[in-house]
Amino acid sequence: MSFEIDYSTYTLSELQEAYSTIDKNAYPDRANEIMSRIQALLSDESNLETNKETRISDSNIASRDKVKFNGNGTEYFAIWIVNILLTILTLGIYSAWATVRTNRYFFSNTEIGSHRLNYLAKPIQILKGRIIAVLLLATYLVMASFYPVGGFVVLLIIFACMPYIVCFSMRFKMRMMSYRNIRFGFKMRFGRAFVVFVLFPILGIISLYLAFPWVMKKIDEFLYENMTYGDRTFIPKLSTGEYYAATLLSGLIGFISIVFSGIVFGIVAYAVNSIGIENSEVLGGVFAIVGMAFYLLGLLVASSFYTAYIRNHVYNNTRVEGVAVFESEVLTFPLAKLVLTNYFLLFLSLGLAYPWVMVRKAHFFANATTIVVLNDINNVIGANNADANATADEVVGAFDIDLSIG
Amino acid sequence: MDENLIIVKGDYFQHGSAACINAKLKFYASGLIFVELDNNTSFSINKDEISITNRLGSLPRELTLPNNDLIVIESDSLVDSWLSDGKRDISFFERSPKAVIASIMLVPLAFYFVFAIAIPAMAIAFAPAVPEWVVKQTTQQSMSILERTSLEPSKIDENLQNELKTEWQSLLYEMKLDHQDFTILFRDSDTFGANAFALPDGTIVFTDDLLKLVNYDKDILTAIFVHEVGHVEQHHSIRLIAQSIATSVAISYFFGDISGIFEVFIGTASTITSNQYTQEAEWEADNFALEKLQQTGRNPLDFAAGMQKFSELAPEMSDELQILLSSHPLTEDRIQNALDFSESNLDDLTLYIQNK
Numbered sequence: 001m002s003f004e005i006d007y008s009t010y011t012l013s014e015l016q017e018a019y020s021t022i023d024k025n026a027y028p029d030r031a032n033e034i035m036s037r038i039q040a041l042l043s044d045e046s047n048l049e050t051n052k053e054t055r056i057s058d059s060n061i062a063s064r065d066k067v068k069f070n071g072n073g074t075e076y077f078a079i080w081i082v083n084i085l086l087t088i089l090t091l092g093i094y095s096a097w098a099t100v101r102t103n104r105y106f107f108s109n110t111e112i113g114s115h116r117l118n119y120l121a122k123p124i125q126i127l128k129g130r131i132i133a134v135l136l137l138a139t140y141l142v143m144a145s146f147y148p149v150g151g152f153v154v155l156l157i158i159f160a161c162m163p164y165i166v167c168f169s170m171r172f173k174m175r176m177m178s179y180r181n182i183r184f185g186f187k188m189r190f191g192r193a194f195v196v197f198v199l200f201p202i203l204g205i206i207s208l209y210l211a212f213p214w215v216m217k218k219i220d221e222f223l224y225e226n227m228t229y230g231d232r233t234f235i236p237k238l239s240t241g242e243y244y245a246a247t248l249l250s251g252l253i254g255f256i257s258i259v260f261s262g263i264v265f266g267i268v269a270y271a272v273n274s275i276g277i278e279n280s281e282v283l284g285g286v287f288a289i290v291g292m293a294f295y296l297l298g299l300l301v302a303s304s305f306y307t308a309y310i311r312n313h314v315y316n317n318t319r320v321e322g323v324a325v326f327e328s329e330v331l332t333f334p335l336a337k338l339v340l341t342n343y344f345l346l347f348l349s350l351g352l353a354y355p356w357v358m359v360r361k362a363h364f365f366a367n368a369t370t371i372v373v374l375n376d377i378n379n380v381i382g383a384n385n386a387d388a389n390a391t392a393d394e395v396v397g398a399f400d401i402d403l404s405i406g
Numbered sequence: 407m408d409e410n411l412i413i414v415k416g417d418y419f420q421h422g423s424a425a426c427i428n429a430k431l432k433f434y435a436s437g438l439i440f441v442e443l444d445n446n447t448s449f450s451i452n453k454d455e456i457s458i459t460n461r462l463g464s465l466p467r468e469l470t471l472p473n474n475d476l477i478v479i480e481s482d483s484l485v486d487s488w489l490s491d492g493k494r495d496i497s498f499f500e501r502s503p504k505a506v507i508a509s510i511m512l513v514p515l516a517f518y519f520v521f522a523i524a525i526p527a528m529a530i531a532f533a534p535a536v537p538e539w540v541v542k543q544t545t546q547q548s549m550s551i552l553e554r555t556s557l558e559p560s561k562i563d564e565n566l567q568n569e570l571k572t573e574w575q576s577l578l579y580e581m582k583l584d585h586q587d588f589t590i591l592f593r594d595s596d597t598f599g600a601n602a603f604a605l606p607d608g609t610i611v612f613t614d615d616l617l618k619l620v621n622y623d624k625d626i627l628t629a630i631f632v633h634e635v636g637h638v639e640q641h642h643s644i645r646l647i648a649q650s651i652a653t654s655v656a657i658s659y660f661f662g663d664i665s666g667i668f669e670v671f672i673g674t675a676s677t678i679t680s681n682q683y684t685q686e687a688e689w690e691a692d693n694f695a696l697e698k699l700q701q702t703g704r705n706p707l708d709f710a711a712g713m714q715k716f717s718e719l720a721p722e723m724s725d726e727l728q729i730l731l732s733s734h735p736l737t738e739d740r741i742q743n744a745l746d747f748s749e750s751n752l753d754d755l756t757l758y759i760q761n762k
Contacts, residue, residue, distance in 0.1 A: 075463045078500045081509040084660070086496075088516040092659050101462055101496075108465045115417065115426065116478070118468060134659055141651040146544045148551070180426060181419030181476040230424065352510075382422035 007033055009189060011225055012041045062373040063113030069366035071109035073356035079105060080355045096127035106362060107177060113373045120183070121176040163193035174227055182382050185228040196222045213243035220310075224318055230380040232321040242313045250306040257298015265291035297340075304336035315369065322376040330368040338364050411435075412488055414479050418443055421474035429477060433488050441477070458489055461497040520656060521679055526686070529648035533641035538607075541644065545607040552611075560592035562614050566622065567592050573624070574631055580702050581632075583639055590631075592617075600719060604634040606643035620715050623762060629699055629708035636694030642687040649683045684733040692740055696747045707758050710744035713737050714755060 007030075010018065015038045024031040083098035100123050107119035140158075144151025158165070167188040174184040196218050204215040217240050224236035268287040308330040315328030342360060345353040411432060418429035418441070432440040437453040451471065459468040461481065467489060469477040479485060499505040560567065571590050578588055588608040595601075600615040610631065620626040637643065657676055696706045717737040745751060750758075 071463070078506045079463060081506055081513060082496070082500050084513050085509040085516065087660065088513070088520065095659065097496075101460075104459075104462055104465070109463070116466060130659070134655055137658060138651065138655050141654055145647045145651060146540055148547055180424040181421065182424045230422075378423075378425040380424040 005030065007037050009187075009192075010037070012038065013221070014192070015041065060375045062375045062377060064370065064372045065113050067366040067369040067371060068111040069109055069359075069362045070111060071105060071359050071362060073359040076105060076359055077355040093127070096123040096130055099123075099126050103176075106358075110362070110366065112179065112371050115180050118178045118181075119176060120178055121172075125172075159198070162197045163190050166197055167193050170223065170226070179229070180377070182230040182380055187226040187228065187233075189226060192222060213247040214240050216247075216310075217243040220314055224314065229320050229323060230382050232323050232380055234318060234320050236314065236318040238314060238317055243310070246306050246309040246313070249309070250302040253305055254299055254302035257295055257302070261291045261294035261298065264294060297336075300340060301332065301336050304339060305332045308332050308335050323374055323380060324377070325372040325374075327370040327372070328368055329370075330365070335364070412484050414482075414485055416469075416477045416479040419476045419478075421476075431477065431479060433485070453489070460495055461486055461490065463497075463500075521653065522682075525649055525652045525656065526683065528652060529645045532648045533645040536641075536644050541606045545605040545609055549605060549609060556595050556597035557611070558594040560594050560614055562592055562617055566617075570624065570627060574628065577628065577632075577702060578635070581635070581698055583635070585639055588635070588638070600716070602630050602634055604637040604643070606638065606641070608638050610634045610638070619719060620712060623711075625705065625708040625762075626712040626715070628704065629695060629706075630712050632698050633691045633695040633709065635698075636691035637687065639694065640687070640690055642691065646680075646683055646687060650680055653679055681733050685735045688734050688740075689743075692743060693747075696744055700748075705758075706744055706748040707750060707755060710741050710748075710750075710755050711759050711762075713741045713744065714759065717741065 007015065007018070015034050019031065019034045019038060022031050022034065079101060083094070083101060086094040087098050100119070100121055103121065104119040107117040110117045140151060140154045143154050167186070167190060171186040171188055174186040177184045200211075200215045200218050204212040217238050221236055221238050224234050224238075227234040265287060268291075309332075311330050312328045315326040319325045338360065342357040345357055411434060414431050414433070416429045416431050418427040419425070420427075428444040430442045432442075434440070438450055439453060439456075440448065440450045442448040455472055457470045459465075461467070464481055466478050466480050467485065469479065471477070499509075574590055575588075578586070585608055588610060591609065591611045592614065593611055594614045598613050598615075600613060600619040602610065602612045602616055604610045612627070612631075616630070617627065620630075653676060692709070695709055699706045699709065741752075741755070745755060
């Protein structure tokens, strides 16, 4: 059995992976080709490294600014509430227009080096995708309710289609965004997507989740290295160790908070019992709630730690070829505080504070991000692609498969 | 000097290039735009020839020329009214305080209408229309899963089982229902405890624990049986499935692009909604049972007596939260409903149970 493999689409790390696993006696030609490609890429890399160094040291920098988010909660509230009303009154049709307005509001209010991002999707693209997604979701729910086995089969099919769903939805997301009249893009590599989104997760489960941080890294790497800006590519240099560090440390924080709240709860319960205070049941209940609150706070800090750690790592180690370097300094406690206060805002306002919550979040992440734009951006040329379709994007949304690339 | 002339600064990008060129734009009342670029080129173009992004908040306006060159200019009221020719678009509502306040009041009403009126009405219309073979299929699948996982053969005396079955079959005949094909099963189950449930094709299951709970009182068991018949007769299972599917689709449609903590609220709202639907179904089945018991010359108090047994088994807190979080109405309220129906009070019920 023999088939052609196009190694030209492989990245350096994938080539190295391929070289270490290939049977060099059976396929000497392929092994040679891989090796020469590795060497070519390595020399490119070192050139780029020096280029990048000289560029930045030459102060060949167009701008070095914090990302600025110009939206405000009150303005967005008006847009949001009108969007919802019109969506219900039009039996959902307007939701496509609403989505475009919402996305445009957040994209075009994001300012990088005194220029804004632009959002290019047309409502009809969104509407088509949305109708298909609703039909798919309804089919799945009907199957699952009337034929549980059939519902399971539908889920399996969706899982098998994950590579396509991920690639198409990423391409749509990226293609609908432009900066300085140049579109972003996403290289669709279904084969690699199958490996990353289907095989690796299965491997992760077989390894009793021990390999999961590595799987997460592979997923992020796939998402970022296939992003493009005009004719330039994104280059992430992610480290598996950092993913393990993030996982272990956030796990440790979670564990400590569980133990701590358990101890507090135990001591108090014992004290209440032995003193024999009246209404000890009520008091016990109060302390159970306090213990629970400690526990939830611990989990919040743990998840904020993970989010901040990984985001910082990914941003600080990703650049756009000759165009931009990212810096991210999200801190754990401010992030936890943001999430907690947002939660309270939503709760106390019965959801009406949602627009302010979203704007606060956008401000927070913009404020923690610095983008160095290099002068070479003036030489970027737009790449021409066929129009992306919103279907896969919508399928992802409706089935709630969240790909965090925040 | 033309008084209607508007002059603004903008960023100019040629198609396919990220290089930014400073531009000066002059808008004439005639609809003509004169563009002067920093690289000493200039041209004029008519407003009809370019595509302009809608006004949204205070976002800059993006002017795309026929050759896909892009000009970005700041939004201000003069520019905006020149670009729109004074025509109103959706942003007019977004900046009108009246429209926003009206929206705040109308949105909850509209959601209430969708989830409390439109979806249930749709489900009620839809349930009887589901073909018989689909109902049979569904029931068989659920029943075979239940038989395998949580049901054991009954340990109740077979004579009693047969007696009840015979009596209930003739009662079914007496009630003159649309649906005639009922299957009555007795099963032992740890999972279900003291319980009875109906599947959409007319299969009604009683657990051994339920028979023990009511001391094998035939009248009470009959009352519970008629309640379960009510569920089948009114297509409750299919209706609830339809309601839950429609609710899920509607929720994911309206709130599909919302993620994170907001989902907690949506999940809670969805649970509460579906609890309202099941509580509604329980009330309908209760009232069905009470009416049929009376019609066939039985005592509706038997149903109250059955509920009384349940409340002794699991005392419940009667607070608002309980009502929201439970799939069934409060037992206390159901007893009261049965008492009201038979124009009795709690003392009558206690007496009735004692005399049994």
